[in-house]
Amino acid sequence: MKKQVSKLLLLLMSVAIISATISSCGVKDADVKTAVETALKANPDLQGIAVSVKDGIATLSGEVKDDAAKAAAEAALKGIKGLKSVTNSLTITPPPPAPVVEQPAVTADDPLAKSVVDAIKDNAGVKADVKDGVITLTGEIKKTDLPKLMQKLNALKPKKVENKLTIK
Amino acid sequence: MALQDKYKPLIDAATAAGASNLKVREQDGVLYVDGDVPSGAVKDQLWNEYDKIDPNYTSGDLVLNVNVSGAIDGGKLKVVTKSSNLNIRKGPGTDQPIVGKAAHDEIVTLVSKSSDQWWLIRSVDGEEGYAYAQYLEPAN
Numbered sequence: 561m562k563k564q565v566s567k568l569l570l571l572l573m574s575v576a577i578i579s580a581t582i583s584s585c586g587v588k589d590a591d592v593k594t595a596v597e598t599a600l601k602a603n604p605d606l607q608g609i610a611v612s613v614k615d616g617i618a619t620l621s622g623e624v625k626d627d628a629a630k631a632a633a634e635a636a637l638k639g640i641k642g643l644k645s646v647t648n649s650l651t652i653t654p655p656p657p658a659p660v661v662e663q664p665a666v667t668a669d670d671p672l673a674k675s676v677v678d679a680i681k682d683n684a685g686v687k688a689d690v691k692d693g694v695i696t697l698t699g700e701i702k703k704t705d706l707p708k709l710m711q712k713l714n715a716l717k718p719k720k721v722e723n724k725l726t727i728k
Numbered sequence: 729m730a731l732q733d734k735y736k737p738l739i740d741a742a743t744a745a746g747a748s749n750l751k752v753r754e755q756d757g758v759l760y761v762d763g764d765v766p767s768g769a770v771k772d773q774l775w776n777e778y779d780k781i782d783p784n785y786t787s788g789d790l791v792l793n794v795n796v797s798g799a800i801d802g803g804k805l806k807v808v809t810k811s812s813n814l815n816i817r818k819g820p821g822t823d824q825p826i827v828g829k830a831a832h833d834e835i836v837t838l839v840s841k842s843s844d845q846w847w848l849i850r851s852v853d854g855e856e857g858y859a860y861a862q863y864l865e866p867a868n
Contacts, residue, residue: 664753664760664791675845678822678860703784707775708810710785712862714793715844720758722788 587642589613596620596643599636605629606636609650616644623653666693666719679712686725693719700726731759731789738777738792745770747794759790764797768808768865771796796865799838804867805849807834814864816857820846828855835867 593613600606600620606629609622618637624630630650637646667675673690680686685700686709695718701709706727713721731754732739742750742763747770750763765771771794778785778792799805807814807830816828820842830836830851839848839856847864850856 662751662753664755664758674821678845679862681822705810706784707772707779708862710792711771711775712860714791715795715862717793718791719756720788720791721785723784723786725784727784 587616589616592616592618592640592642595640596637599640600633603629603632603636606633609633613643616642617647618643618645619647619649621649622651624650625653627652665717667717669693672716672718675716676713679716680709683709688713690718694722695720696722697725700728702728731757735759735761735778735781735790738774738781741777742770742774742794745773747774748797757789760793761790762793763795765794766797768796770794798866799841799847799864800866801838801840803838805836805838805847805864806867807832807836807863808865809863814859816849816851816855816859818857820858824858827857828853830855830859836864838864 590613593611596611596613596618600609600611605625609620609624612619612621620633624633630648630652633650634646634648637643669690669692672693672695676688676690676695680688680697683701683705686697687699689696689698695713695716697709697713706725710721710723732752739750739752739761742761742765746766747763748765751761753760765774774792774794778790782790809832811832813829813831814834815826816830817824818827828851830849834852836852836859837850839850841847841861842858845861846858847861848856849859849864
């Protein structure tokens with residue numbers, strides 16, 4: 561009976577020693593995580609990165625602006641106590657598309673010339689030439705008829721209208 | 729930006745008169761102003777404003793394309809010729825034969841918009857054909 565008790569005692573003691581050894585030389589994952597987050601915070605290019613740590617292995621996820629920032633994130637973690645390795649799962653944010661500048665739609669010459677013929681039909685004294693999207697008006701017109709003619713021509717989406725008409 | 733300043737009173741007037749889808753862009757020395765206006769009166773007002781800023785529209789630095797909104801298929805249109813009849817043609821083009829006429833101020837029905845320039849309409853007499861859109865605007 562006495563022998564059994566001492567055996568049990570021995571077992572308990574060894575368990576206590578082993579567990580004490582483990583906890584003293586290992587740093588807790590939570591502490592590693594805090595240290596990693598602090599290190600990343602120092603660099604403005606490394607914001608918004610999610611950190612998880614398990615068994616001393618840190619996983620970084622999220623988006624950074626370029627490869628340099630991705631490498632910098634890893635470099636920033638060198639020397640953190642208890643950090644065994646880094647799994648770098650950071651992705652690079654694609655650059656925003658270049659802003660699209662809307663171009664005014666200009667009608668091609670052939671359809672434009674045809675439409676111009678229709679538009680000036682009611683103005684006998686007016687001649688129109690179309691080149692490179694520009695409508696050039698020559699001849700003469702009554703002032704009262706001018707706005708309507710210009711309205712019709714502007715609605716054809718020309719590049720511009722060169723009005724060289726003589727106004728009567 | 730200089731052209732936008734030159735034509736600012738026009739653009740302001742368009743906004744004040746309730747123009748919608750107003751687009752103002754400048755390219756290669758020409759200002760492009762597109763938009764929809766609520767009535768033919770507003771359109772005329774804007775063209776008057778344009779004439780005031782650039783008498784007889786001779787500078788060639790503005791393309792003003794404002795159209796009266798609200799023309800829908802099946803809707804009523806008013807013939808806004810100066811005084812004459814509006815030709816109704818077999819196809820979309822002045823080279824097409826005339827199949828009918830609509831009187832000045834007559835109310836016709838919009839069948840469909842064949843293009844920006846030519847609309848398929850039906851007159852009160854039941855004549856159907858293409859008419860020049862710049863002589864038509866939504867009734868009321």
